[in-house]
Amino acid sequence: MRGARPHRDDVLIAAGGLAVGLLLWSLGLYTTGPKDQRPLSAPWLVPVPLAVMAALELVRRSRPRFALAAGTVAVVLDTLTRGNLATVILYADLVYAAVVYGPPATARRLPVFMGMLSIALTVGYLAWYRDAPALLAGLVTALVTFVPAISGAVVRNHREAADAARLRAEQTALLAEMDRVQAVAAERARMARELHDVVAGHLSAIAIHATAALSLDDERTTREAMGVVRENSVAGLAEMRRLIGLLRDGGEPAEPSAVPTLAGLEALVRQAGVNGAAGGLVFALEGGPVAGVRLPAPVELAAYRIVQESLTNALKHAVPGAVTVSLTASGRALEVRVDSPCGERPGPRAPGSGAGLIGMRERVALLDGVFEAGPVAGDGAGASKVWRVRAELPVAEEDGEPAA
Incomplete structure (x- = not known):
């Protein structure tokens, strides 16, 4: 003017x-x-x-x-x-x-x-x-x-x-700044999901077994609980060191660490069985990794983290019973399903914040998939309600073809 x-x-x-x-x-x-x-x-x-x-x-x-x-x-x-x-x-x-x-x-x-x-x-x-x-x-x-x-x-x-x-x-600079802010926010959200997924399971197992050790006056049970506590503490520290190494800017380059894949699900379920034995939980893997199918790395990582977080939630909240993990590849999608018994839990329970469900939902949304979590009727005769986590992760046709 x-x-x-x-x-x-x-x-x-x-x-x-x-x-x-x-x-x-x-x-x-x-x-x-x-x-x-x-x-x-x-x-x-x-x-x-x-x-x-x-x-x-x-x-x-x-x-x-x-x-x-x-x-x-x-x-x-x-x-x-x-x-x-x-x-x-x-x-x-x-x-x-x-x-x-x-x-x-x-x-x-x-x-x-x-x-x-x-x-x-x-x-x-x-x-x-x-x-x-x-x-x-x-x-x-x-x-x-x-x-x-x-x-x-x-x-x-x-x-x-x-x-x-x-x-x-000026518009280009503004768009670049908006992209930078969005990139920073996305990276922070990704780091938060990774930190929660890799550490929360170990800390939950530590909290549950430490509570059991303190509440039960039995030397054998206490030693077993403390053994699980030590094992999860060591694993949690290793995961924390790996994450800190990825975030460190200076210093010597850290050794490359492998990205979790579906091939590690058996070990993950087996470790969850060790952690949940004291609470009467039995973990089983049905279907396992999809044999002969090449999946994109983001899909494999998302599926692994969804199973990992679902097992962690089962350790914290599930009542005694069977926890089943199943993977199914059909058409252009990979379906991941984790069922765990839900109800009033008599033993010690670790507190939850709901961040795990948010992280799983974000992972599926980034891949344009479908995510569902909530109680459903049990499949077996006389079965009570189960808490089901189900995710459909789209797989591109060229990415989901059989491996050579």
């Missing part, structure tokens, strides 16, 4: 033009010869259009169309006097300013209008005077009207192109 106060450059142009015009007037230098008699040939009338034109320079940015219209009247008045070169030059600047600072419609139409006006006046001069100097008068008219308009159009186009480029650069 343009301010009400004149721009500093406009003030300098107005003051400079007025000073030069008055100097020319004081020296008796006019644009007409001494024998050229104009309707307003009195010398004292020459500074009047000059002063008007200098005043209009102060509003050449804030009110360019008004300045041009009033300046046109002033320059016509100047042609009726003996004329001042500074007045004509100031009018040319008003034409330039009208194109640069005026509305887009004015910027488009004014150069065309000034060009047609120059041609029309040149033809009129030739028809009236019928000699070569008429062409010179037409050239002067074009220099005062058409040339400033074309120059203003060029400057305005360059400014608009620069503004558009700056706007694109």
